[in-house]
Amino acid sequence: MIAKEDIRKEIRRAAAMVREKNPMAPSVTNTVTVNFVANAQLAVGGSAAMVYLPDEGEDMAGMGDAFYINMGTQFPVYAETLPRTAKALHERKKPWVLDPVGIGIGALRENLLCQFRSFPPSILRGNASEILAVAKLWKLVKETGGCGVRGVDSTDAVESAREAAIEIARCTGGAVAISGPTDLVTDGRLVVSSAGGSPFLSKITGAGCSLGGVMAVYATQTDPFCAALTGVLAYNLAGKRAEAEARGPGSFQMHFLDELYLATPEDIAGHPFEVESAQQEVENF
Amino acid sequence: MIAKEDIRKEIRRAAAMVREKNPMAPSVTNTVTVNFVANAQLAVGGSAAMVYLPDEGEDMAGMGDAFYINMGTQFPVYAETLPRTAKALHERKKPWVLDPVGIGIGALRENLLCQFRSFPPSILRGNASEILAVAKLWKLVKETGGCGVRGVDSTDAVESAREAAIEIARCTGGAVAISGPTDLVTDGRLVVSSAGGSPFLSKITGAGCSLGGVMAVYATQTDPFCAALTGVLAYNLAGKRAEAEARGPGSFQMHFLDELYLATPEDIAGHPFEVESAQQEVENF
Amino acid sequence: MIAKEDIRKEIRRAAAMVREKNPMAPSVTNTVTVNFVANAQLAVGGSAAMVYLPDEGEDMAGMGDAFYINMGTQFPVYAETLPRTAKALHERKKPWVLDPVGIGIGALRENLLCQFRSFPPSILRGNASEILAVAKLWKLVKETGGCGVRGVDSTDAVESAREAAIEIARCTGGAVAISGPTDLVTDGRLVVSSAGGSPFLSKITGAGCSLGGVMAVYATQTDPFCAALTGVLAYNLAGKRAEAEARGPGSFQMHFLDELYLATPEDIAGHPFEVESAQQEVENF
Numbered sequence: 001m002i003a004k005e006d007i008r009k010e011i012r013r014a015a016a017m018v019r020e021k022n023p024m025a026p027s028v029t030n031t032v033t034v035n036f037v038a039n040a041q042l043a044v045g046g047s048a049a050m051v052y053l054p055d056e057g058e059d060m061a062g063m064g065d066a067f068y069i070n071m072g073t074q075f076p077v078y079a080e081t082l083p084r085t086a087k088a089l090h091e092r093k094k095p096w097v098l099d100p101v102g103i104g105i106g107a108l109r110e111n112l113l114c115q116f117r118s119f120p121p122s123i124l125r126g127n128a129s130e131i132l133a134v135a136k137l138w139k140l141v142k143e144t145g146g147c148g149v150r151g152v153d154s155t156d157a158v159e160s161a162r163e164a165a166i167e168i169a170r171c172t173g174g175a176v177a178i179s180g181p182t183d184l185v186t187d188g189r190l191v192v193s194s195a196g197g198s199p200f201l202s203k204i205t206g207a208g209c210s211l212g213g214v215m216a217v218y219a220t221q222t223d224p225f226c227a228a229l230t231g232v233l234a235y236n237l238a239g240k241r242a243e244a245e246a247r248g249p250g251s252f253q254m255h256f257l258d259e260l261y262l263a264t265p266e267d268i269a270g271h272p273f274e275v276e277s278a279q280q281e282v283e284n285f
Numbered sequence: 286m287i288a289k290e291d292i293r294k295e296i297r298r299a300a301a302m303v304r305e306k307n308p309m310a311p312s313v314t315n316t317v318t319v320n321f322v323a324n325a326q327l328a329v330g331g332s333a334a335m336v337y338l339p340d341e342g343e344d345m346a347g348m349g350d351a352f353y354i355n356m357g358t359q360f361p362v363y364a365e366t367l368p369r370t371a372k373a374l375h376e377r378k379k380p381w382v383l384d385p386v387g388i389g390i391g392a393l394r395e396n397l398l399c400q401f402r403s404f405p406p407s408i409l410r411g412n413a414s415e416i417l418a419v420a421k422l423w424k425l426v427k428e429t430g431g432c433g434v435r436g437v438d439s440t441d442a443v444e445s446a447r448e449a450a451i452e453i454a455r456c457t458g459g460a461v462a463i464s465g466p467t468d469l470v471t472d473g474r475l476v477v478s479s480a481g482g483s484p485f486l487s488k489i490t491g492a493g494c495s496l497g498g499v500m501a502v503y504a505t506q507t508d509p510f511c512a513a514l515t516g517v518l519a520y521n522l523a524g525k526r527a528e529a530e531a532r533g534p535g536s537f538q539m540h541f542l543d544e545l546y547l548a549t550p551e552d553i554a555g556h557p558f559e560v561e562s563a564q565q566e567v568e569n570f
Numbered sequence: 571m572i573a574k575e576d577i578r579k580e581i582r583r584a585a586a587m588v589r590e591k592n593p594m595a596p597s598v599t600n601t602v603t604v605n606f607v608a609n610a611q612l613a614v615g616g617s618a619a620m621v622y623l624p625d626e627g628e629d630m631a632g633m634g635d636a637f638y639i640n641m642g643t644q645f646p647v648y649a650e651t652l653p654r655t656a657k658a659l660h661e662r663k664k665p666w667v668l669d670p671v672g673i674g675i676g677a678l679r680e681n682l683l684c685q686f687r688s689f690p691p692s693i694l695r696g697n698a699s700e701i702l703a704v705a706k707l708w709k710l711v712k713e714t715g716g717c718g719v720r721g722v723d724s725t726d727a728v729e730s731a732r733e734a735a736i737e738i739a740r741c742t743g744g745a746v747a748i749s750g751p752t753d754l755v756t757d758g759r760l761v762v763s764s765a766g767g768s769p770f771l772s773k774i775t776g777a778g779c780s781l782g783g784v785m786a787v788y789a790t791q792t793d794p795f796c797a798a799l800t801g802v803l804a805y806n807l808a809g810k811r812a813e814a815e816a817r818g819p820g821s822f823q824m825h826f827l828d829e830l831y832l833a834t835p836e837d838i839a840g841h842p843f844e845v846e847s848a849q850q851e852v853e854n855f
Contacts, residue, residue, distance in 0.1 A: 321605065387619070390629050391626035489612065533827060535609075538824075
């Protein structure tokens with residue numbers, strides 16, 4: 001198993017490289033939180049560019065070193081934009097992050113998610129309900145009743161999606177991150193957990209979306225597993241620090257962006273996390 | 286007439302229930318202020334989900350306990366999304382809030398507003414010019430020259446739309462709220478007025494839009510009249526408190542979200558308002 | 571040559587008139603920064619209204635006294651909306667600001683920019699790479715290799731686009747503003763430079779976009795050259811003041827909106843700038 005200290009070292013390196021190189025991670029993302037996604041990407045040292053049209057998605061798949069697709073709001077043109085962009089990313093071997101927001105609303109989302117199985121994301125990020133829903137849609141876990149997605153909220157506990165996350169990571173060859181009070185990140189071999197953050201992160205819109213965008217920024221500089229973990233640690237650290245300064249969700253959001261910006265690579269790599277083997281889960285699965 | 290103390294009690298109950306139950310009020314809303322709408326809905330204790338596609342509007346009409354439609358920015362697909370969503374809400378008897386922003390711009394808005402007369406909103410919220418324009422469009426008041434909508438701004442005084450608001454409420458069987466220095470809320474029988482707020486509310490974009498979204502959150506727990514009034518009181522209270530802390534519109538918006546979050550059900554129900562009968566207006570109309 | 575003091579006087583007048591008249595400058599602008607554009611327009615004293623549909627663009631071209639078109643995010647309907655809006659502005663002789671964000675991404679942007687040559691903007695605002703790209707697209711400068719646009723970022727220095735800006739201004743009969751550490755504004759005869767601002771302006775999304783929107787607000791009250799310069803000075807002043815109060819990009823954005831709001835016409839007109847003749851550049855070009 002990779003030593004914890006090696007993981008820390010790689011996280012510190014990735015966070016430092018992003019600050020040094022200001023890498024661009026373009027997005028097709030929802031209109032609700034698009035501004036916060038871009039500002040979070042800039043705060044950690046990256047650059048942002050958002051597009052909607054099919055040929056623009058393809059072009060940006062080539063121009064960026066990683067990409068972010070968030071399904072939170074769907075426009076008609078996405079029926080063409082998202083598959084073409086995912087295919088272009090796949091062909092160019094560019095890492096990309098998928099945020100499968102709103103599964104179960106309308107017909108297009110499920111249709112697109114099924115197509116993504118052929119061009120899978122390097123990092124799948126969501127709450128427990130969303131991860132479970134993707135695993136069911138991709139037939140990676142047994143169907144055991146309806147999933148607990150409620151609009152954009154999760155009604156399932158993080159732990160309940162642990163096995164689903166491991167299975168997805170093994171299927172895609174990438175990483176899966178489950179957001180919750182304690183976050184889990186897995187590449188199918190290791191499962192890392194990290195607490196921190198703040199209850200205020202669920203009192204502002206876009207904490208999850210912007211985390212996905214930030215993971216894409218880190219994915220320009222390191223492998224999917226470390227990129228996802230670097231994002232999680234940065235968020236848990238900045239969330240905790242911002243909470244200490246906030247009176248409510250308005251001031252929390254302001255402080256959160258400040259703290260994302262102020263966190264050094266050492267701060268981020270030093271935030272607590274635990275590493276376990278995914279093996280046991282697999283045996284029991 | 287309902288005693289003022291009974292209204293206060295119901296407002297306190299509605300505000301408390303929202304904090305307890307975290308109810309979802311989905312929206313089809315404009316792209317300019319969508320982030321602020323969601324953050325305001327979260328700050329008062331609700332949950333937000335925004336969609337654009339026709340079948341997604343219908344699905345969310347079923348998933349949420351109330352809905353918010355804001356016409357501020359129009360996409361081509363809205364020609365189908367808005368009527369289908371309003372119809373689904375009507376059939377499922379779900380309360381919904383309509384914000385008729387931008388009447389008079391282009392052809393689609395008026396066309397949609399005319400269709401809404403058959404599936405009327407539980408709460409119509411707007412500035413005086415918008416309320417007057419809807420009343421004229423629905424032939425509820427006599428046409429007396431052009432209405433004073435200027436883009437998204439009002440050029441009419443709140444009082445000038447009082448009778449139009451009462452007529453609309455009687456026509457829809459719901460409530461109408463007119464925003465201005467002193468807000469009016471009517472269900473066609475009572476007219477409640479409440480002052481407070483802040484001039485800064487018109488120096489940030491989305492104060493009205495987010496109020497509409499917050500009314501939809503409260504409409505998941507109480508009748509349209511009390512839901513509209515709870516929103517108005519929460520905004521007048523939070524606006525007043527935030528102004529005392531703000532240096533300009535940037536800090537005002539931050540403090541405003543904090544104060545929305547910090548206001549207790551008792552605070553909200555305790556904000557001053559006046560109740561009158563709508564009878565006199567009707568006789569003189 | 572116009573005396574510097576006359577320019578200052580006109581800037582002071584334009585800034586004061588905007589505060590007095592609250593003029594509306596509608597926009598077709600990108601979804602990433604649309605909220606910040608509107609809030610900045612409101613902070614300086616103007617009013618905002620954003621639209622997407624072709625007939626709404628035409629209608630707003632008539633209702634506003636100036637207009638803002640930002641190409642940052644493209645929807646399919648823009649293929650019709652943008653040319654029809656630009657044509658309507660041209661026919662009504664309304665001043666408008668063009669922000670050519672994202673040149674080189676997909677096919678639509680270049681197609682639209684080529685069409686705009688027939689209905690040219692009163693003010694073209696962009697970073698150095700964008701100004702160079704427009705000049706090349708309009709065949710105003712010799713093609714000397716690919717331009718340095720990277721998504722929405724500039725890879726060229728402001729000075730490198732000086733001649734291109736002068737040529738564009740002479741071609742359009744309007745003004746061109748290049749944003750960077752030191753901003754340049756030219757009407758083809760004079761070149762004004764102004765420093766100030768803050769490195770934080772590139773750590774938040776939308777500084778350039780919102781500056782374009784603010785220039786459109788000022789263009790309702792003065793000529794394109796002075797409108798562009800008033801915007802630049804207001805931004806350089808507010809950016810500098812906000813930086814002194816900020817801990818990071820979150821607090822910077824809040825303070826920046828406050829400082830835009832608090833800056834008096836005298837403050838804005840008093841911010842340092844240098845005036846030169848554009849003649850020399852032309853001779854050497």
